[in-house]
Amino acid sequence: MLLAGLKQPGRVKVKLEESAGRVLAAAVTAPGPFPPFPRSLVDGYALGPPVADPGTLPTGLAGPGVIYRLLGTVPAGSNPDITLSPGTAAAIFTGARPPAGTVAIVPRELVGRRGDFISVPGLPPGRYLELAGAEVGAGEEVLAAGTTLGPAEIGLLAALGFREVLVYQRPRVVLATSGSELLDPAGKAGSLLKSNPAGIPAGSQAGYRGVNAPPCIYNSNFYTLAAAVEAAGGRVISLGPLADNLEEQVRAYRSALEEGDLLLATGGAGGSACDFTAAAFTRVGGEVLFTELNIRPGRRVIAARSGEKLMLGLPGNPPAALVACYLLARPVIRALGGREPAPVTFPARLTAAIDRPRVERAFLWAQARASGSGWEVTPLPRRPGGIRAAIGANALIDLPPGTAPGPGEEVTVVMLS
Ligand SMILES: Nc1nc2c(c(=O)[nH]1)N[C@H]1C(S)=C(S)[C@@H](COP(=O)(O)OP(=O)(O)OC[C@H]3O[C@@H](n4cnc5c(N)ncnc54)[C@H](O)[C@@H]3O)O[C@H]1N2
Numbered sequence: 001m002l003l004a005g006l007k008q009p010g011r012v013k014v015k016l017e018e019s020a021g022r023v024l025a026a027a028v029t030a031p032g033p034f035p036p037f038p039r040s041l042v043d044g045y046a047l048g049p050p051v052a053d054p055g056t057l058p059t060g061l062a063g064p065g066v067i068y069r070l071l072g073t074v075p076a077g078s079n080p081d082i083t084l085s086p087g088t089a090a091a092i093f094t095g096a097r098p099p100a101g102t103v104a105i106v107p108r109e110l111v112g113r114r115g116d117f118i119s120v121p122g123l124p125p126g127r128y129l130e131l132a133g134a135e136v137g138a139g140e141e142v143l144a145a146g147t148t149l150g151p152a153e154i155g156l157l158a159a160l161g162f163r164e165v166l167v168y169q170r171p172r173v174v175l176a177t178s179g180s181e182l183l184d185p186a187g188k189a190g191s192l193l194k195s196n197p198a199g200i201p202a203g204s205q206a207g208y209r210g211v212n213a214p215p216c217i218y219n220s221n222f223y224t225l226a227a228a229v230e231a232a233g234g235r236v237i238s239l240g241p242l243a244d245n246l247e248e249q250v251r252a253y254r255s256a257l258e259e260g261d262l263l264l265a266t267g268g269a270g271g272s273a274c275d276f277t278a279a280a281f282t283r284v285g286g287e288v289l290f291t292e293l294n295i296r297p298g299r300r301v302i303a304a305r306s307g308e309k310l311m312l313g314l315p316g317n318p319p320a321a322l323v324a325c326y327l328l329a330r331p332v333i334r335a336l337g338g339r340e341p342a343p344v345t346f347p348a349r350l351t352a353a354i355d356r357p358r359v360e361r362a363f364l365w366a367q368a369r370a371s372g373s374g375w376e377v378t379p380l381p382r383r384p385g386g387i388r389a390a391i392g393a394n395a396l397i398d399l400p401p402g403t404a405p406g407p408g409e410e411v412t413v414v415m416l417s
């Protein structure tokens with residue numbers, strides 16, 4: 001439902017050295033062959049045509065081999081003025097272009113040498129001489145559109161002489177956090193702890209910036225979600241933090257829809273008198289797709305669409321916001337960036353029991369790893385409802401309602417990285 005009707009990603013040229021992790025926006029066709037010239041694959045000798053009688057030979061060059069007289073040496077990167085006539089050869093190095101007249105190349109380990117003469121035990125097959133275009137033919141398609149550029153792909157582009165490459169634009173994700181209790185840890189309002197008044201018992205300090213200061217918490221979701229957006233290939237535009245105020249949110253979301261490809265909000269998704277996300281989405285012209293999901297955490301998720309632009313209101317609760325971001329926002333961001341949207345999921349064996357069944361479909365922070373006998377997964381310890389519960393997780397266990405499988409049983413995991 002979320003992926004339908006999204007805007008097509010834009011395209012941009014980037015320098016090769018800045019292209020790692022980007023997605024090719026068009027198929028790449030080789031402008032020329034690779035290798036661009038025939039070359040030796042070994043250090044050895046380039047041989048001219050053999051002759052039956054090589055004439056006078058130095059003593060000690062024994063054996064049943066064919067004899068050649070050496071005319072010179074061909075290092076890589078050189079263009080020596082040698083032509084091999086019958087019965088002659090040249091020493092050659094790996095990567096060098098064989099001289100004119102070469103019919104075969106032989107590695108130096110197979111050859112006996114005495115002065116300017118070599119003895120070759122039978123003509124080796126041609127596999128030490130690589131023809132021009134052996135790896136890539138001119139005009140051949142070497143990379144398909146949609147390919148994610150990694151070291152090998154970038155290396156191939158460089159080998160073919162490309163200096164820049166056409167990739168999809170990174171989708172612009174406008175990130176809005178709402179909550180009147182939020183304090184930016186990098187902001188001017190100061191630290192929660194520095195101005196802690198004397199007399200407030202240790203353990204209840206956080207939240208006090210003065211005797212009568214309102215109880216605040218740091219806006220951690222902004223940093224959490226910004227990192228998740230970047231990891232999905234998106235570019236973050238910051239909108240927040242916004243107060244729990246409908247007019248303020250409407251103003252902010254209106255500009256977000258102009259600036260961004262996706263509006264990602266967190267907080268105010270609960271449906272209470274102080275939660276304005278759904279109302280703000282509607283006020284800026286959004287058609288609401290849903291306001292709740294049958295999953296935990298992440299029950300409080302709001303989605304709305306305005307033309308090609310999507311608005312996602314994630315829960316304020318930090319781990320719920322991150323789960324919803326992984327399951328719902330990440331596929332959208334990936335699709336907007338020309339990537340395969342679906343998360344990687346597969347079955348894995350539990351190493352420990354699930355503590356209890358849940359009423360709703362649940363997603364549990366977990367660590368998945370490959371073992372000698374397939375994938376296994378360990379649920380992380382339960383913690384009070386904050387982001388700390390997700391530390392160390394590389395996967396979520398997708399737990400069907402009413403089930404609590406034990407060790408050795410198979411569950412479905414969703415990989416996060
Ligand atoms: N009576 C009910 N109350 C609640 C229900 C419910 O079903 N019935 N659902 C709970 C669930 S589940 C969630 S999730 C939240 C929905 O919350 P909101 O999206 O409205 O989020 P807030 O109320 O704004 O915040 C919840 C919690 O998270 C903290 N928060 C919010 N934003 C941030 C941020 N940017 N960085 C760090 N922490 C943040 C906020 O201070 C609250 O403590 O509603 C439950 N209630």
Ligand code: MOO
Pocket residue numbers: 295296297298299300301315317320321
């Ligand atoms: O429904 Mo909340 O979004 O699970 O924590």
